[in-house]
Amino acid sequence: MYIAGGETLFVQHLGITGARTLDYFKKHMTGYRAAQKAAGMTTEAIIDEVKRSWLRGRGGAGFPTGTKWSFVPKTTAQKYLVCNADESEPGTFKDRAIIRNMPHMLVEGMIIAARAIGASRGYIYIRGEYEEEAGILEEALKEARDAGQLGKVDIFVHRGAGAYICGEETGLLNSLEGLRGEPRDKPPFPAVKGAFDGPTVVNNVETLACIPSIIMNGGAWFAGLGRIEKSGGTRLVGVSGQVNRPGLYEIPAGGATIREIIYDICGGIADDRQLRAVIPGGSSTPPLSADEIDVVYDIEPLACAGSMLGSAAMIVVSEDYCLVRLLERIVLFYERESCGQCTPCREGVAWARKILSRIERGTGTDRDISLLLSVADSINGKALCALGDAAALPIMGFVKKFRADFEAHVRGGRCPGA
Amino acid sequence: MARLSEKFHACLHELSGRYPARRALLLPALHMAQKEIGWLPPDVIGEIAAALEIHPAKVVETASFYTMFNLGPVGRHDVRVCTNVSCSLRGAERILEHCERKLGISAGETTADGRITLHDEECLGACGTAPAMSVDGKYHENLDLLEVDRILEGLH
Numbered sequence: 001m002y003i004a005g006g007e008t009l010f011v012q013h014l015g016i017t018g019a020r021t022l023d024y025f026k027k028h029m030t031g032y033r034a035a036q037k038a039a040g041m042t043t044e045a046i047i048d049e050v051k052r053s054w055l056r057g058r059g060g061a062g063f064p065t066g067t068k069w070s071f072v073p074k075t076t077a078q079k080y081l082v083c084n085a086d087e088s089e090p091g092t093f094k095d096r097a098i099i100r101n102m103p104h105m106l107v108e109g110m111i112i113a114a115r116a117i118g119a120s121r122g123y124i125y126i127r128g129e130y131e132e133e134a135g136i137l138e139e140a141l142k143e144a145r146d147a148g149q150l151g152k153v154d155i156f157v158h159r160g161a162g163a164y165i166c167g168e169e170t171g172l173l174n175s176l177e178g179l180r181g182e183p184r185d186k187p188p189f190p191a192v193k194g195a196f197d198g199p200t201v202v203n204n205v206e207t208l209a210c211i212p213s214i215i216m217n218g219g220a221w222f223a224g225l226g227r228i229e230k231s232g233g234t235r236l237v238g239v240s241g242q243v244n245r246p247g248l249y250e251i252p253a254g255g256a257t258i259r260e261i262i263y264d265i266c267g268g269i270a271d272d273r274q275l276r277a278v279i280p281g282g283s284s285t286p287p288l289s290a291d292e293i294d295v296v297y298d299i300e301p302l303a304c305a306g307s308m309l310g311s312a313a314m315i316v317v318s319e320d321y322c323l324v325r326l327l328e329r330i331v332l333f334y335e336r337e338s339c340g341q342c343t344p345c346r347e348g349v350a351w352a353r354k355i356l357s358r359i360e361r362g363t364g365t366d367r368d369i370s371l372l373l374s375v376a377d378s379i380n381g382k383a384l385c386a387l388g389d390a391a392a393l394p395i396m397g398f399v400k401k402f403r404a405d406f407e408a409h410v411r412g413g414r415c416p417g418a
Numbered sequence: 419m420a421r422l423s424e425k426f427h428a429c430l431h432e433l434s435g436r437y438p439a440r441r442a443l444l445l446p447a448l449h450m451a452q453k454e455i456g457w458l459p460p461d462v463i464g465e466i467a468a469a470l471e472i473h474p475a476k477v478v479e480t481a482s483f484y485t486m487f488n489l490g491p492v493g494r495h496d497v498r499v500c501t502n503v504s505c506s507l508r509g510a511e512r513i514l515e516h517c518e519r520k521l522g523i524s525a526g527e528t529t530a531d532g533r534i535t536l537h538d539e540e541c542l543g544a545c546g547t548a549p550a551m552s553v554d555g556k557y558h559e560n561l562d563l564l565e566v567d568r569i570l571e572g573l574h
Contacts, residue, residue: 078438087543088540088541088543089541090502090503090504090540090541090545091503091504091541091545092541092543092545093543093544093545093546093547095543096543096544127543128449128484128486129486129542129543129552129555130543131555131556132555132556132557156436158442158445158446159445159446159449160445160484161445161448161449161484161485161486161487162484162485162486162487163483163484163485164540164541175445176442177439177441177442178439178441178442178443178444178445178480179441179480180479180480180483181483181484182483196437196438196439196442238545238546239546240504240507240508240545240546240548241503241504241507241508241545242507242508246504246508246545246546246547246548247546247547248546279503283502283503283541313545315503315504315507315545316507317507321507326503326506326507329501329502329503329506330503333502333503333540333541336540337540339483
């Protein structure tokens with residue numbers, strides 16, 4: 001772990017024995033004092049504070065959290081708060097660390113969020129593979145309930161069972177209801193009609209875990225932790241792949257460039273090799289080449305650079321790894337995980353993977369490269385949810401930035417570096 | 419004849435207060451049933467359907483969507499080697515090939531003695547500690563071949 005300057009919310013509690021207990025939470029974190037403070041605030045005041053904080057959703061979309069909460073209609077209908085702990089975007093492992101090390105911070109964030117939106121019931125939808133983490137959450141909830149901290153909100157853990165698409169919020173809601181995790185058509189959006197037909201807010205684990213410190217210290221304080229406009233707080237950055245020190249780091253939002261993260265924080269590229277590509281925010285985000293890494297690592301700078309921050313899951317690739325093979329593996333993932341509802345995604349992603357397999361094996365033709373781009377274009381933006389786009393955007397990005405690699409495979413039947 | 423324990427039905431009853439709709443008990447029920455039986459044979463599917471008052475086809479409709487639910491028999495131990503990007507960048511293919519060679523099966527198969535089912539798994543969320551695998555739901559991270567040997571030899 002590394003603290004890249006300034007105050008941190010999370011990393012100081014990683015790897016500490018007992019950090020997940022209520023006792024530690026009371027001594028070293030907000031200790032449910034933020035929830036008590038929120039209980040004395042109006043729902044509008046809580047939402048305003050979160051708006052002021054410039055907290056933006058940490059699950060991948062980066063939508064301002066306070067604004068999302070304000071969409072919930074002020075009706076008497078039963079409302080729900082759902083925590084999205086389905087963390088499955090390849091490269092992402094931050095929510096697991098929060099749950100393992102500071103589950104009470106998440107629970108306290110949920111109590112406050114539930115109050116803000118008027119929900120008396122919350123669910124933590126956690127991916128099925130996180131079995132141990134589901135147990136940790138159950139334990140923390142029991143501790144909190146027994147200590148009378150949950151108040152009028154009841155929160156339950158609901159385990160998924162192996163399906164990437166359940167990270168998409170409407171797929172998640174269907175899965176919560178005992179159905180196949182197929183995304184729903186929108187509108188209606190969950191804020192109007194979500195879980196069990198009630199108004200619902202779905203927030204990521206890290207997003208909710210930021211809430212107690214916002215309420216404790218104020219939205220302006222949180223906004224001030226960020227080093228750029230319109231992005232508050234700190235950010236957990238998961239670095240994986242071919243760096244010397246992969247792992248979970250915390251930086252002020254917008255407080256470092258990709259170059260600084262790779263070379264100063266993570267000790268550079270493994271085995272003294274050269275950097276080839278960076279996938280900045282999880283496997284669905286378009287790649288950056290080695291000469292594009294001076295970009296500040298946050299939502300808007302990365303959007304300007306033609307990529308996305310996503311879930312702040314940076315995958316670093318050295319010259320040692322074939323980029324055609326890498327893209328084939330990414331697309332295979334989306335082929336396997338497509339729920340199959342929409343034809344462009346179900347058929348298109350499978351076709352794209354087959355073309356990529358041909359190119360990778362050296363049996364592709366020149367025409368295959370343009371065919372691949374055409375298939376990607378036929379998927380992009382043409383399905384109910386963004387899963388198909390998650391395959392199409394990397395295809396377009398890799399071919400655009402590393403076309404010579406694809407051509408070398410087609411013409412020479414092998415990697416240019418091999 | 420009922421195959422699921424009294425404890426299963428008691429737990430299901432206890433969980434029913436958590437949800438406003440009975441169908442939402444389906445994933446918890448499938449998890450608990452699989453924990454008891456190891457997989458989800460047709461009579462177990464039927465028993466879950468009866469408990470939730472839905473058609474067995476609805477149970478299969480949902481269960482077949484999720485990779486963790488076994489609709490066919492499996493080995494006593496469940497070994498899942500992640501081969502997604504972050505693990506692959508740190509040698510996951512070597513780990514999977516080593517498991518296949520050592521167990522004499524391909525990914526997706528079960529050893530002849532019914533000891534182990536091996537899976538080529540998607541991202542487990544352990545990318546910063548890659549390569550990783552899960553064994554009976556427990557994660558093993560920062561793997562090397564020696565560690566894999568030790569883990570596999572410990573499965574009986």
